[in-house]
Amino acid sequence: MSSRRExxxxxxxxxxxxxxxTEAALQLLALKGFDGVTVDExxxxxxxxxxTFFRYFASKEDVVVQFLADMGTGMCAELAARPAxxxxxxxxxxxxxxxxxxxxxxxxxxxxxxxxxxxxxALNARFxxxxxxxxxxxxxxxxxxxxxxxxxxxxxxxxxxxxLNAFDAVLHLWSGSDGAExxxxxxxxxxxxxAPALDAVVGRG
Amino acid sequence: MSSRRExxxxxxxxxxxxxxxTEAALQLLALKGFDGVTVDExxxxxxxxxxTFFRYFASKEDVVVQFLADMGTGMCAELAARPAxxxxxxxxxxxxxxxxxxxxxxxxxxxxxxxxxxxxxALNARFxxxxxxxxxxxxxxxxxxxxxxxxxxxxxxxxxxxxLNAFDAVLHLWSGSDGAExxxxxxxxxxxxxAPALDAVVGRG
DNA sequence: CCCCTCGTGACACCGAGTGTCAATGCGCTA
DNA sequence: TAGCGCATTGACACTCGGTGTCACGAGGGG
Numbered sequence: 001m002s003s004r005r006e007x008x009x010x011x012x013x014x015x016x017x018x019x020x021x022t023e024a025a026l027q028l029l030a031l032k033g034f035d036g037v038t039v040d041e042x043x044x045x046x047x048x049x050x051x052t053f054f055r056y057f058a059s060k061e062d063v064v065v066q067f068l069a070d071m072g073t074g075m076c077a078e079l080a081a082r083p084a085x086x087x088x089x090x091x092x093x094x095x096x097x098x099x100x101x102x103x104x105x106x107x108x109x110x111x112x113x114x115x116x117x118x119x120x121x122a123l124n125a126r127f128x129x130x131x132x133x134x135x136x137x138x139x140x141x142x143x144x145x146x147x148x149x150x151x152x153x154x155x156x157x158x159x160x161x162x163x164l165n166a167f168d169a170v171l172h173l174w175s176g177s178d179g180a181e182x183x184x185x186x187x188x189x190x191x192x193x194x195a196p197a198l199d200a201v202v203g204r205g
Numbered sequence: 206m207s208s209r210r211e212x213x214x215x216x217x218x219x220x221x222x223x224x225x226x227t228e229a230a231l232q233l234l235a236l237k238g239f240d241g242v243t244v245d246e247x248x249x250x251x252x253x254x255x256x257t258f259f260r261y262f263a264s265k266e267d268v269v270v271q272f273l274a275d276m277g278t279g280m281c282a283e284l285a286a287r288p289a290x291x292x293x294x295x296x297x298x299x300x301x302x303x304x305x306x307x308x309x310x311x312x313x314x315x316x317x318x319x320x321x322x323x324x325x326x327a328l329n330a331r332f333x334x335x336x337x338x339x340x341x342x343x344x345x346x347x348x349x350x351x352x353x354x355x356x357x358x359x360x361x362x363x364x365x366x367x368x369l370n371a372f373d374a375v376l377h378l379w380s381g382s383d384g385a386e387x388x389x390x391x392x393x394x395x396x397x398x399x400a401p402a403l404d405a406v407v408g409r410g
Numbered sequence: 411c412c413c414c415t416c417g418t419g420a421c422a423c424c425g426a427g428t429g430t431c432a433a434t435g436c437g438c439t440a
Numbered sequence: 441t442a443g444c445g446c447a448t449t450g451a452c453a454c455t456c457g458g459t460g461t462c463a464c465g466a467g468g469g470g
Binding site: 121124125126128129132153154155157158161162165166168169172173186189190193194195196197198200201 | 395
């Protein structure tokens, strides 16, 4: 009977350590910048060993970028959940709004993290890597969604790329304005620009 | 009178060392993969010290990505050189074709390098970083080109992003097909998809 | 009560990247 | 031709990110 509890307990312990680590890391990184903080400082502040840090995060960048990990899966799930008949531009706009809405919600912490990521080359690179993975997932979802044959590999990839491109632009403008700009309005304006390309395919076939 | 010659000689020596380094690196990397080769192996093969390597390249990734360095400046120059009245989709299609055409030209070496970059996460990340810089440059060029005011920051960024997105998609398909796909045809098809969004702005104002 | 497993810390180690300094080569000038 | 100045290089030590290994302790099951 303890197997369920044991797993749950272990899971909670893991989560506890992970939270402690991210908390310590985010505080130090926001204070001294990404390159100004060593992993040893982080683990000393969190009270664990360096080896343990790398058991929880694959790299020093990961402790920041992991913060946005579930956004990708959330986006893909949202796209899968959109009604079948919806226009691509509408479906993708809602899809991209999932992580953006989260940012707007806890704008206090999210803004600092996003600004740290966008102004730190190493973090930005990791972020772009992650976006590339999201794009592939969204493209695959689009193929199934629109019933395209496997030969038409160009449109889904471009459509997913355009959506994430809009996502990226909104994030930059929001971060650059220190949160003054409204993400929802920016998203609407961005999708107004790209919608003609997104929806042209349904008009042609 | 020797100042010109001296500079020229020094320049040529620098170029010689750089070429030797990239040559040795590319050969080893193509053979054993990015993570399977250390910088020490490269410099031993090239006959210089490790310190010298890092005087020529900022990082181990750079020795590969630098291979595509002038592509960015070439693209920006091409966009600046396009006729003023040209539609954005046309101007950007020619812009993106500059690096693609180079790839198609020396497809033997370019293909191996591109494949190495796209399948190596660390190299891919650097490549995406570089693309982000290109996107900013292209966006700035578009602002001047279309006479947009500084307030409309959304369209130029999205347009440049879409163009580079198409560039990236073409590169992936070309690389994934081992060079079998025709880059020119892929580029045309990709821009046929995104053109409605690219040119909508001139129809509206 | 013993065993087994899992998480952790400690330690050594590798590889990327940097700072520093001495030596070398080369053009220039007296 | 001798000497000066500048740029490039090699050698070395060092920091830091990241990994492999092992021994230890806690906790749970037989």
